[in-house]
Amino acid sequence: MDPLDVLTNLDEVIPYYQAIYSADEQQIIGYEVLGRIKLNDEAESLGEFFQDENIPDEYRIEVDDSILSLAIDEFLELKDSHLNLFINRDANLLMLDHGESFLEILLEKQQKGLKLNQIVLEITEHNFRGDIEQLYHLLLYYRTYGIKVAIDNIGKASSNLDRIGLLSPDILKIDLQPLRLSSPSQSYYDVLYSISLLARKIGAALLYEDIEVNFQLQYAWKNGGRYYQGFYLSKPQREFTKIDECKAMLKNEFQTYINSEKKKLENLYLFTENFNQRVQQILQKVGKQFENYEDLLQQLSKELNDCSFRIYICDEDGFQQSVNIFKQEKWEIQPQYFLHNWSWRPYFLANIMRMRFDQKGFLSDVYSDIETGELIRTFSFPLSQNHYLFIDLAYAYLYEEEGLL
Template identity: 30%
Template sequence: MNRPRFIPNPDTVMPHFQPILSMDTQTIYAYEVLGRYTGPQGVRSLGPFFHDSSLSMEEHISIDRIIRRKAIASLVNAPENTRLFLNLKPNWIYHFRQRPEQLPTLRFLREHNIDPSRITIEITEDSFFDDIEELARVTRTYREAGCQIAIDDVGSGFVNFDRIAYIKPNILKLDLELVKKCGRESFFQEILRSFAVMAEKIGAFLLFEGIETREEVQIALSLGARYLQGYFFSPPQAAMQNPDAFRPILERQIQQFVDHALWQQHADLRAAEELRDSLLTCLHRLSDCDAITPGAADAFVHPFLELLPKMVIRVFLCDERGYQWSSNFTRQNGHWKQDSDFIGRNWAWRPYFLSNIVKATHQEAGKLSAIYTDAHTGKKMRTYIYPLPGNLFLCLDLT
């Protein structure tokens, strides 16, 4: 049996506002506008209506425009720095590709004399199969009018990098499910960290939505979140809130994050110093060594393998351009196994390699890399790079 089609009475439709919090000011930066309607059971979400594929795009758009118009009208009496995030599906925007000057949102802003810089157009990461360049052209009309652009639900499925590249968003909203999975599996943190790097490279800020716990706040902060949103702070409400309403809780969370981050930084420095001290005998010998030739690299490494601390699980010798001179020496069951197949391989492509080579050279001291996941073993590890005469470098992989 087909369920009856539900289209809300336009007179019952209204916007609700969920605060988006800024980490740099600890205040409400903006509100995401979400649709609600009043029915026999009280106020209800319009989410099921907008996700009902049996309804036409025109039916969805007609209700959404009512919500947008009312939300924009609410800015007339709001403080001047109040901003709104308005959700728009790519297909809705693409609908205006031939007449971008008629975009309803921009018309509503003109009607109420609202500065477009107070609006962020949030483009959802849903199915879109039309011309991405045309979509980007219409999106550019919003940007040229003064609006900011955000892409929603980044990471919810296979990431549409084309959309990100063409649209050039100011803000990337990270999918809440990935944030929740971070609490269970560290691998998801690495995926989110890649988005943080991407956002930094393209000049965008990260907004983490769906935050429900303190743990998720800390994960988001550790991954570079500038903005946070979720029920941990507030559900969507009919009225806007005091901009400073969440300052105390944000200050506590930021303080906790800073305390832990500083502890981690100092722990990293201590780890590097302890490693250097434990290698002191070996490193002193290395600093006094004569020039090493490629054919003598293995003979050079052999004598001090047994002196290395147990945290060292792999040793090899490279030159400054990333070419490996020695075999791989890997600790297995307490013994060192030699693998000459790695001689001649190049590691300059590894993200940490060249930057750490340069730092080790200029500081004339060992350099400890950040933690990474080894692609061969799947284990977390770090690499300690120590400079030798002749522009060679001893590389120690550590668990």
């Protein structure tokens, strides 16, 4: 698109609105404003115009302000104080005048009935080239007016979690477009998991965007998404979508997810109980026939050859009290791990306490093994008063068992 077509046709620049849905109410909680221009009876996106840094800053700001002013006027006609208006701003342009012109528009509209706590400012952290401290202070200033902040496009490009944490947004928008790839890398899922942990720590809600198919919605629901946006739910439209447009569909979808997750958790519980009994029976069978822990591990490897690829024993402080026994083509002893300490691993000590008080084994979450790179689970079992058995279950075995991956 020729930038001149935009600048000479400002009266044809209009806002479109894409609905954002809530998990708890299954209805619309707000609309994101998207710039469009009507050319030859068709509405074309202004995304490229706003991202083109060859266009003078003042021209992009002028177009942005025109869209914002019209969008707020139309938003006020809804007369619904529970809805939010999500407004995209380039943080670099915002900081040119330290955010004053943007705030002036909002304060002017406040005189017409706009409540500033209905405004959600969306910025993209990884595009900002200025002083992050100054941006932080600006956002802090905006918050005194009730304006909320969302960090956009997380997951689409590299994002600095430290900077995001400093900005303390109210909402983190996670892009699920990479999930449409035939095989997203495990690192992608790990990054999303890290973002979800960050959101929990700083008290931010997760908004999953670019949801285009059902399984993306299911992923968002299962991974802490409070808000959802994408073509699967609503496409950008010139008019505001009715608040309960997708309520029945979302309710049905969520019930399907709930039933599936409950079944998976039931299978996981039953597997854990059965595997706990299996380990108990093996230990009773082995009894006191072993001379040392290495001998015990050799016997356990024979009994658990169908499911495990690594077995070892630690004390309650995380110090390994045995060698590793590790299976590649055959079982091998790895003496170098004796007395290694694993208490630094997340939840290690908490899990030790869990075994001590429950006096039964349990299954870990799925995680990537450092040595093999495969997705695995670990079954932990209290062996004696202060020694604990760890059995790493292979990916191939988990794949065959329903609900373990």
